[in-house]
Amino acid sequence: MLARTLSPHAERAYALLRIVAGLLFAIHGAQKLFGILGGTRVTEAQMILGGVIEFAGGLLIALGLFTRLAAFVASGEMAVAYVQFHWLKSGVFLPTAREQGGNGGELALLYAFVFLFIACKGSGIWSLSAARRRSVG
Numbered sequence: 001m002l003a004r005t006l007s008p009h010a011e012r013a014y015a016l017l018r019i020v021a022g023l024l025f026a027i028h029g030a031q032k033l034f035g036i037l038g039g040t041r042v043t044e045a046q047m048i049l050g051g052v053i054e055f056a057g058g059l060l061i062a063l064g065l066f067t068r069l070a071a072f073v074a075s076g077e078m079a080v081a082y083v084q085f086h087w088l089k090s091g092v093f094l095p096t097a098r099e100q101g102g103n104g105g106e107l108a109l110l111y112a113f114v115f116l117f118i119a120c121k122g123s124g125i126w127s128l129s130a131a132r133r134r135s136v137g
Contacts, residue, residue, distance in 0.1 A: 011125050012125065015064075017118075018061060018064065018124060019064075022058045022061030026057075028051075028054045028058070029057075031051075057074040064123035064124065065129055071119035076112075078108045078109070081105075082109050082112060085105070085108070
């Protein structure tokens, strides 16, 4: 019953996942690059590169343009962030909150796998790529 009700909406739900995840990721990049939206502007080269990937990649993912490439790069960045800044820095593998004995990396790990899924699936509906295909074909 639930599958029959929800299945017709799968492509729209995927588009919303892509758009929301991309926009939230772009906000993280904007915080790092511009020091806005409650963030602090970073000055270290690796963090600036991360901010560029997050801001540009997030916008591309949300818009559905070069989605597979942008999501693949974003997934890799989040995997590196999880390992380097959460797991190795804390010495704890568990990605739960630090207050719960974990390394606080659940968001980085979740982004890594959501973007890996998006890289595999592509832009889908409600994307500039889909609009471009419609106008050409």
